[in-house]
Amino acid sequence: MPERVSETAVRAAHDLRVLIGRLRRRVKEAGGDGELTPSQESVVRRLDREGPLSASDLAAAERVRPQSMAAVLAALDERGWIERQPDPHDGRKQLLSLTAAALKDLRDWRRLREEWLARALQDRYTHDERKTITEALALLYRITEP
Secondary structure (H helix, E strand, O other): OOOOOOHHHHHHHHHHHHHHHHHHHHHHHHHOOOOOOHHHHHHHHHHHHHOOEEHHHHHHHHOOOHHHHHHHHHHHHHOOOEEEEEEOOEEEEEEEEEOHHHHHHHHHHHHHHHHHHHHHHHHHOOHHHHHHHHHHHHHHHHHHOO
């Protein structure tokens, strides 16, 4: 029988989830997203992280119907954010990747967000508090390890 989760762990999990949600919203506000929908943002992040993918691979990875992915891709294409190249392994498919303009906007948004966060950390916390935050982050990273 699994060990019962302690009340402190449950409370910490709740508080951390709430904090991450609030922090995510504030960081997003600080750097703008150019009015991307959550679906568009997810596809852009995936293409940035994984590189060129076909529309069907994106639909499967995002767990959406091909028709829904086509709508997301049409919106990104209209923005000039995706480019298409023939798949070297299957001439019937096209691989989608981010354009130079999309990558520049992503870099700019990330820079703005990191600058806002760095300024907030500097303005709201002492040197010792920032050191404590850094130490706590090192502990929290263990959650993401296998």
